[in-house]
Amino acid sequence: MALFLVKRAAESAFVLILGSLLVFTFIRLIPGDPAAAMYGDQLQKLTEADRLRISENLGLDEPLPVQYVHWASQVLQGNWGASYLTGEPADEVIVRTLLPTAVLLIVSQVLMIGLALLFGLTSALRRDSLYDRTVLAVSVLLMAIPPFWLALMMMLFFSIRLGVLPSSGMGAGPFSIRHLILPALVIALSHAGYYIRLFRNHFAASSSGGHLLALRARGVPYRRIVLSHILPNAAAPLIVYTGASLAVSLAGSVVVETIFSWPGLGRLALKSALAHDYPVLLAIVLLSMAFVILVNLLAGLLAAWIDPRLREADTEGGARW
Amino acid sequence: MVKMRYAIVSPAFAGLFLLVLFSSAAPLLAGADPAEVRMDRILQPPASGHPLGTDELGRDIWSRLLYGGRVSLAVGFLAMALSVLVGVILGTVSGLAGGFIDRLIMRVTDMMLSIPSLLLMIGLQAVSPAGLLSVIFVIGFTGWMLIARVVRTEIRAIRKETYVLTAKKLGAGPWRRFISHLLPRLMPSIIVLAASSAGHAILAEATLSFLGLGIPQTTPSWGNMLNEAQGYLMSGAWWLAVFPGLCIALTIYFIHVLGDRLQAGPRRPSAGKERNPHGHTGV
Numbered sequence: 001m002a003l004f005l006v007k008r009a010a011e012s013a014f015v016l017i018l019g020s021l022l023v024f025t026f027i028r029l030i031p032g033d034p035a036a037a038m039y040g041d042q043l044q045k046l047t048e049a050d051r052l053r054i055s056e057n058l059g060l061d062e063p064l065p066v067q068y069v070h071w072a073s074q075v076l077q078g079n080w081g082a083s084y085l086t087g088e089p090a091d092e093v094i095v096r097t098l099l100p101t102a103v104l105l106i107v108s109q110v111l112m113i114g115l116a117l118l119f120g121l122t123s124a125l126r127r128d129s130l131y132d133r134t135v136l137a138v139s140v141l142l143m144a145i146p147p148f149w150l151a152l153m154m155m156l157f158f159s160i161r162l163g164v165l166p167s168s169g170m171g172a173g174p175f176s177i178r179h180l181i182l183p184a185l186v187i188a189l190s191h192a193g194y195y196i197r198l199f200r201n202h203f204a205a206s207s208s209g210g211h212l213l214a215l216r217a218r219g220v221p222y223r224r225i226v227l228s229h230i231l232p233n234a235a236a237p238l239i240v241y242t243g244a245s246l247a248v249s250l251a252g253s254v255v256v257e258t259i260f261s262w263p264g265l266g267r268l269a270l271k272s273a274l275a276h277d278y279p280v281l282l283a284i285v286l287l288s289m290a291f292v293i294l295v296n297l298l299a300g301l302l303a304a305w306i307d308p309r310l311r312e313a314d315t316e317g318g319a320r321w
Numbered sequence: 322m323v324k325m326r327y328a329i330v331s332p333a334f335a336g337l338f339l340l341v342l343f344s345s346a347a348p349l350l351a352g353a354d355p356a357e358v359r360m361d362r363i364l365q366p367p368a369s370g371h372p373l374g375t376d377e378l379g380r381d382i383w384s385r386l387l388y389g390g391r392v393s394l395a396v397g398f399l400a401m402a403l404s405v406l407v408g409v410i411l412g413t414v415s416g417l418a419g420g421f422i423d424r425l426i427m428r429v430t431d432m433m434l435s436i437p438s439l440l441l442m443i444g445l446q447a448v449s450p451a452g453l454l455s456v457i458f459v460i461g462f463t464g465w466m467l468i469a470r471v472v473r474t475e476i477r478a479i480r481k482e483t484y485v486l487t488a489k490k491l492g493a494g495p496w497r498r499f500i501s502h503l504l505p506r507l508m509p510s511i512i513v514l515a516a517s518s519a520g521h522a523i524l525a526e527a528t529l530s531f532l533g534l535g536i537p538q539t540t541p542s543w544g545n546m547l548n549e550a551q552g553y554l555m556s557g558a559w560w561l562a563v564f565p566g567l568c569i570a571l572t573i574y575f576i577h578v579l580g581d582r583l584q585a586g587p588r589r590p591s592a593g594k595e596r597n598p599h600g601h602t603g604v
Contacts, residue, residue, distance in 0.1 A: 250437040
């Protein structure tokens with residue numbers, strides 16, 4: 001287990017470094033040079049000597065690898081640069097959005113996994129029945145509906161037609177349930193279809209096999225077979241999928257937060273992209289990547305702790321399952 | 322082959338075919354100029370003259386849907402083609418090379434999957450010039466990862482098979498071995514992956530355009546129509562938002578059903594098929 005842990009942690013660290021290289025490339029891809037981005041039209045008024053001095057101060061005359069190391073050490077110290085929009089440090093702008101996003105993500109994630117467990121298990125136990133087919137058909141339908149359209153339709157129905165739920169903002173305090181219902185429901189429903197199918201297939205695989213037949217023949221109660229044989233056998237992969245679903249919900253939050261004016265990270269990301277506020281945007285990309293890598297690592301370790309077979313499995317990329 | 326026939330002789334394929342047909346024949350079926358602004362007929366609900374109503378500038382929604390479909394479907398198809406191309410190339414190189422190159426490509430794949438896909442796309446869109454082409458490239462280059470993984474796994478499973486080694490001994494070069502011995506074996510998986518990739522690409526285009534980071538607003542696309550519709554939802558103009566969304570949802574639904582049929586063939590949707598934990602990147 002210790003070797004496995006070290007191996008997986010090293011892998012994750014390497015992926016994180018690759019990602020930071022990508023983000024650094026982003027910075028170099030930004031149209032115009034960074035000095036122009038920082039000083040705007042002011043740069044035109046400066047003398048050639050001033051411009052040289054600025055790009056020296058920014059380290060732009062150094063070779064790229066040196067620039068990368070310099071940039072990375074700044075990032076590690078929490079210097080994310082200042083927002084082009086407000087002039088505040090990017091990390092302060094971001095920290096303000098973390099609580100609303102955390103609340104939204106936790107609630108929608110619990111809802112989504114809850115739906116996937118409930119319908120995945122019940123329909124796997126009644127394989128090929130009318131109920132199973134209905135659940136599968138509805139799941140495909142949910143997968144096809146664009147999340148942003150679902151959000152608009154829910155808003156049209158619940159906020160405008162019926163007028164029962166608010167359509168924007170998060171109300172007073174971070175826990176106004178009425179404001180939370182629509183955004184959380186949209187994130188959960190728009191990804192539930194995929195996870196219901198996935199969970200169903202895993203439960204279907206773990207609920208067939210001679211050993212279960214033997215247990216039934218021996219008179220073990222059905223409920224006990226489900227709880228202590230079918231569920232635990234599917235647990236490890238489902239933990240990994242649950243970890244991976246976080247990236248999905250995080251992506252979904254961009255759309256949903258924007259539509260429902262939820263003051264979170266996703267809405268900030270889009271606002272920064274539209275306003276070309278690169279320091280904030282890149283910090284969000286980097287942070288969410290680090291977060292997703294960490295969660296996937298933890299989910300992988302937890303799964304390996306539960307199911308020792310996974311520790312011996314080939315840890316190379318796609319062959320993991 | 323059975324699976325292919327099972328997929329093509331299906332309501333989903335017929336539906337998809339109709340959507341493509343209607344969009345291709347847009348000039349014949351439109352009835353009105355999709356760009357014609359008529360301030361005397363703004364925000365009209367569906368009625369006889371305009372079967373799906375008019376938008377905030379008095380443009381005919383039916384015509385805009387047809388022309389928008391051309392853009393959305395073409396962008397989706399081209400982005401899918403790009404994803405498949407990149408995915409197959411990287412997967413093949415990774416699977417055949419092994420060792421350091423393999424591990425590097427797989428870690429890059431992990432890395433791309435670790436950034437929530439929509440964040441990656443809006444990040445890339447924010448630094449690229451606006452236009453149709455950059456939308457296609459951004460969606461295409463953020464959708465190859467799953468394809469690369471599956472292709473790599475399959476290549477590793479078949480590269481050491483006797484017939485491949487025999488072909489090598491008989492003097493077939495690497496290209497020939499790939500094109501006539503490996504690629505045909507990959508085709509079934511590639512077709513299934515291409516279907517789900519097309520669905521993903523259409524959804525991604527719609528989402529980006531809806532957020533104002535996709536296709537330039539002057540070009541009608543389903544996502545752009547929804548972007549404009551958002552502002553008129555509060556005043557009760559539901560027809561602006563309902564019809565383009567239905568088109569997107571129907572297209573993706575048909576593609577999903579088609580993909581399922583291609584994968585499973587005409588058998589009951591029974592016990593578990595293994596899926597990749599990152600199979601669903603979401604938007």
